[in-house]
Amino acid sequence: MMRKIYSVALLAISLLSAQPSHQEIADKITRKGLEDLYAFEMLEDLTQYGHRFSGTPGYDKAVQWAEQKLKEVGADSVWLQPVVVPHWVRGNPEKAVATIGKKKIDLSVCALGGSVATPKNGITAEVIEVKSLAEAKQLGERAKGKIIFYNRPFDKTKINPFEAYGGAVDQRSRGAIEAAKVGAVAVLVRSMTNAIYKVPHTGAMRYADTVAKIPAAAISTMDANYLSDELQKGSKVSVTLTMDCTTLPEVQTYSVIGEIRGTEYPNEIVLIGGHLDSWDRGTGAHDDGSGVVQCIDVLRLMHELQLKPKRTIRCVLFANEENGLRGARAYAKNIDTMKEKHIVAIESDAGGFSPRGFGVEADSVRFLKIASFASLLENIGADRIRMGGGGADISVLEKFGTVLIGLSPDPQRYFDYHHTDIDTIDKVHPRELQLGAIAIAILTWALAQEGV
Numbered sequence: 368m369m370r371k372i373y374s375v376a377l378l379a380i381s382l383l384s385a386q387p388s389h390q391e392i393a394d395k396i397t398r399k400g401l402e403d404l405y406a407f408e409m410l411e412d413l414t415q416y417g418h419r420f421s422g423t424p425g426y427d428k429a430v431q432w433a434e435q436k437l438k439e440v441g442a443d444s445v446w447l448q449p450v451v452v453p454h455w456v457r458g459n460p461e462k463a464v465a466t467i468g469k470k471k472i473d474l475s476v477c478a479l480g481g482s483v484a485t486p487k488n489g490i491t492a493e494v495i496e497v498k499s500l501a502e503a504k505q506l507g508e509r510a511k512g513k514i515i516f517y518n519r520p521f522d523k524t525k526i527n528p529f530e531a532y533g534g535a536v537d538q539r540s541r542g543a544i545e546a547a548k549v550g551a552v553a554v555l556v557r558s559m560t561n562a563i564y565k566v567p568h569t570g571a572m573r574y575a576d577t578v579a580k581i582p583a584a585a586i587s588t589m590d591a592n593y594l595s596d597e598l599q600k601g602s603k604v605s606v607t608l609t610m611d612c613t614t615l616p617e618v619q620t621y622s623v624i625g626e627i628r629g630t631e632y633p634n635e636i637v638l639i640g641g642h643l644d645s646w647d648r649g650t651g652a653h654d655d656g657s658g659v660v661q662c663i664d665v666l667r668l669m670h671e672l673q674l675k676p677k678r679t680i681r682c683v684l685f686a687n688e689e690n691g692l693r694g695a696r697a698y699a700k701n702i703d704t705m706k707e708k709h710i711v712a713i714e715s716d717a718g719g720f721s722p723r724g725f726g727v728e729a730d731s732v733r734f735l736k737i738a739s740f741a742s743l744l745e746n747i748g749a750d751r752i753r754m755g756g757g758g759a760d761i762s763v764l765e766k767f768g769t770v771l772i773g774l775s776p777d778p779q780r781y782f783d784y785h786h787t788d789i790d791t792i793d794k795v796h797p798r799e800l801q802l803g804a805i806a807i808a809i810l811t812w813a814l815a816q817e818g819v
């Protein structure tokens with residue numbers, strides 16, 4: 368009898384040790400990912416449709432592509448989630464001409480997303496420069512009939528440009544509201560970047576129902592510096608701004624979802640995601656084509672390596688992150704908390720650059736558990752796991768107690784391309800992009816096996 372128990376125990380031990388360790392699986396994922404560089408191949412496909420702005424045919428094509436691709440890479444089930452999205456149209460190219468004394472200078476501008484148009488012949492007005500919303504408020508009567516020019520640059524001393532973005536973006540999102548309150552007729556906002564060039568950056572802006580809706584445009588950093596120098600010299604600067612944008616009726620479209628069912632805890636969800644839409648400039652290669660193909664590639668790697676996760680891995684490609692967050696809201700609304708629990712969500716929406724680690728929004732116990740997986744990410748240099756993170760789309764899951772995680776790639780070049788004509792595939796490096804997919808796959812695997 369004793370001998371029998373002994374041999375059963377031995378058998379159990381040998382079976383247990385036959386299970387590959389997380390490190391062995393991480394190594395397999397890395398090798399396979401680098402061998403195929405499939406994320407980049409997908410990004411080439413996805414970006415061939417042009418931009419994927421909400422409400423446009425380009426977005427609809429991306430939906431079809433993503434649905435097909437998720438099936439192709441081996442998701443157990445794939446479905447579309449209906450979302451109603453805004454439909455703003457830029458119209459004819461924007462124009463801005465500065466008049467300084469006898470000189471007339473063309474400025475590089477683009478309408479901010481959601482802006483109203485100018486009258487057909489444009490708005491011509493004197494320009495007043497401010498560095499903040501508070502300064503705009505203080506202008507009082509002096510702002511009447513003027514164009515307010517918000518020109519607070521990124522804080523260059525911030526090591527992480529995402530922090531500098533956070534410190535400057537109120538000018539873009541709320542600038543038109545504060546300017547309208549003091550009677551301004553339009554706003555020009557310095558583009559959200561550290562780079563100095565002639566490329567304007569679009570992005571979301573808001574209006575308030577209580578004040579006039581005035582046209583809002585981004586101006587390139589080089590032109591912003593030029594205007595600022597002239598104003599500092601005491602020149603009188605006026606600008607004629609012409610914009611043709613309109614807001615059309617809302618459109619019904621979809622987020623795209625695919626998953627691999629968990630073998631032991633199928634109702635516990637490890638969500639991975641990015642947003643399928645982009646701005647209507649460039650082709651959204653970094654923002655957020657990269658996140659989309661990385662998340663699809665996680666399912667592909669699991670499937671091809673025949674990894675069977677204990678918990679469900681669900682890839683969600685959200686509609687309309689850029690100008691409404693409607694996809695994320697629709698997703699949160701449709702969660703049936705009786706049937707499933709989202710234990711953790713990982714978002715990739717910070718560009719397809721070399722992964723450095725992950726930012727984690729969780730209590731300290733769960734943070735430490737996730738941080739304990741850092742060693743699995745060491746080989747690919749993505750082992751920096753820090754407190755604080757997440758992302759716009761997954762933020763809607765916070766109320767369910769979900770742990771929120773954001774992939775943190777090298778942040779230095781993201782805002783060179785963000786929301787511009789030059790966010791195109793040639794700015795994405797196949798290996799860097801792939802390493803991001805590998806990092807997400809490794810962490811996703813560990814979380815799907817161990818929970819949190």
Ligand SMILES: [Zn+2]
Nearest residue numbers: 642654655716
């Ligand atoms: Zn994005």
